[in-house]
Amino acid sequence: MNHLFIDNLTVIDFAYLDASRGLVGESWIVDVILGGELDEQGMVFDFGNVKRTIKRVIDERVDHRLVIPRGYSGLQWDQTDPQAFAWTLTDGTVISHRSPDEAVVWLSSEQLVPSAVADLLQQELRAVLPGNVTDIAIRLREEVIEGAYYHYVHGLKKHRGNCQRIAHGHRSSIRIDRNGQRDRHLEHHWAGLWQDIYVGTREDITRRWVAEDGTGYIRFEYEAEQGEFSLTLPEKRVYMLDSDTTVELIAAHIADRLKTDFPADAIVVRAYEGVGKGSIAERGLKGV
Numbered sequence: 281m282n283h284l285f286i287d288n289l290t291v292i293d294f295a296y297l298d299a300s301r302g303l304v305g306e307s308w309i310v311d312v313i314l315g316g317e318l319d320e321q322g323m324v325f326d327f328g329n330v331k332r333t334i335k336r337v338i339d340e341r342v343d344h345r346l347v348i349p350r351g352y353s354g355l356q357w358d359q360t361d362p363q364a365f366a367w368t369l370t371d372g373t374v375i376s377h378r379s380p381d382e383a384v385v386w387l388s389s390e391q392l393v394p395s396a397v398a399d400l401l402q403q404e405l406r407a408v409l410p411g412n413v414t415d416i417a418i419r420l421r422e423e424v425i426e427g428a429y430y431h432y433v434h435g436l437k438k439h440r441g442n443c444q445r446i447a448h449g450h451r452s453s454i455r456i457d458r459n460g461q462r463d464r465h466l467e468h469h470w471a472g473l474w475q476d477i478y479v480g481t482r483e484d485i486t487r488r489w490v491a492e493d494g495t496g497y498i499r500f501e502y503e504a505e506q507g508e509f510s511l512t513l514p515e516k517r518v519y520m521l522d523s524d525t526t527v528e529l530i531a532a533h534i535a536d537r538l539k540t541d542f543p544a545d546a547i548v549v550r551a552y553e554g555v556g557k558g559s560i561a562e563r564g565l566k567g568v
Contacts, residue, residue, distance in 0.1 A: 281415065284314045284324040290335045292420075293554045295433045295449035296347040296392040299354060300370045301476045302517050305433040305449020307554035308394065308420040310338055315415030325413055337404050338418075342385055342397060344442035346377065351390035364510075373495050373514045380507035383445040394420040422451060423555045427464065428471035429453040434479045434525040435509060437502040446500065446509035447478075452558070455550040456534075458542060470534060478511075478518045479525045488515070527553035528561075535561035 289310045298304050312334060316324050348355070354368035364378040377384075389396040398418040405416050435446035442448070456466045480500055487499040496515035503509070523529045531551035538547045546565045552558035 281315045282318055282324050283415075284327075286312045286314075286327075286330055286334070289330065290338055290343075291555045292338060292343045293448060293450045294342055294345050294347055295447045297349070297352070297367050297375065298392070299352065302369055302373075303375055303433050303447060303449075303478055303513060304476050305431040305451060307423065307451040308397075309423060309555060311419040311421070313415075313417040313419075314409070314413050315417075316413040319410070319412050325409065333408055334405060337408060338401055341401060341404050344445055344448040345383055345385045346379070346445070346447040347385050347387060347392055347397065349389045349391050349396075350386045351388065353390075372493065374497075374512075375514075376510075376512040377447060378508070378510040379446060380509075382506065383447070383509070423453075425453045427453060427455070428467035429552075430471045430474035430477065432474050432477050432479050432519075435484075435500070435502075435511070436524060436526060437481075437484065437504045437509070438524060440505065442506075444504035444506055444509075446502070446511045450552075450554040452552040452554060454534075454552065455548075456538065457548040457550075458538075458545045460546065466538065474519060476517070478513055479530065480518050480520050481524050482520055482522050487512075526559075527551055527557075528559040531559040531561035535563045539563040 289312050291307055291309055293307050295303055295305050314325050318324060356366045358364035361378065363381065366374050366376040368374050387396045387400065398420055401418050402416045429452055431449065431451050433447055433449035435448065436443040454467050454470055456463050484500040484502050485498055486501040490496050497512055498515050498518055499510065499512040501510045521529065521533055531549050534551060535547050535549040547563040549561045550558060
């Protein structure tokens with residue numbers, strides 16, 4: 281059998297529900313190996329069709345979605361609304377979500393593991409690849425980050441693409457420089473502050489309340505081009521911004537906070553949104 285490999289084909293940025301961590305943002309790099317007989321061109325699969333076929337299927341199936349293990353015992357459906365469900369965490373708190381169907385992908389497993397997502401994608405690809413391709417292997421891996429990083433989830437209601445989905449996320453590194461020197465202490469401070477966090481926009485809040493057990497909850501709701509979205513989660517799992525939560529505004533927020541803490545210093549924040557992309561915010565530099 282002949283094999284064709286494509287490393288770093290794409291990155292899938294998504295969110296998933298975990299029994300203890302709650303709502304988690306994640307970014308996985310995708311590597312693909314195709315096996316089969318050579319076609320009339322002497323190829324297993326034309327590299328020129330990789331992005332048009334394989335990358336498209338992977339991006340459409342998982343990227344910018346909320347991935348939910350269907351077998352988790354704490355999952356409950358709203359019998360009156362098939363687009364809504366609730367998720368009870370191990371600490372007894374609850375996360376509830378409602379969205380159009382295309383914002384969610386269901387796994388036939390009890391928890392999210394890369395192999396379960398890879399199996400789903402391999403099944404999808406078998407339906408679109410030519411008959412000479414008889415073997416498909418997908419590897420999903422995290423970026424190797426030397427330094428601080430955090431997992432965050434958000435939604436961008438004004439976005440014209442899939443970022444408008446209220447619960448998609450990223451695993452992101454951060455770099456902070458003070459007066460031209462990297463400050464790893466501050467990087468780890470923000471990584472700890474945003475560990476498994478939902479970064480919410482204040483104007484999207486429609487309700488706040490305290491449950492009988494004393495847990496504070498926040499509900500975010502908005503209507504975007506793809507439909508109506510709603511997300512309710514414990515307040516302790518939310519970091520609030522007064523603005524939208526694009527990576528540009530996230531970097532600016534962190535830089536502004538640091539400039540308040542260190543008014544005499546020059547601050548540079550390099551905030552990532554997943555792998556290999558992000559925003560730079562500078563405060564206190566000459567002319568800034």
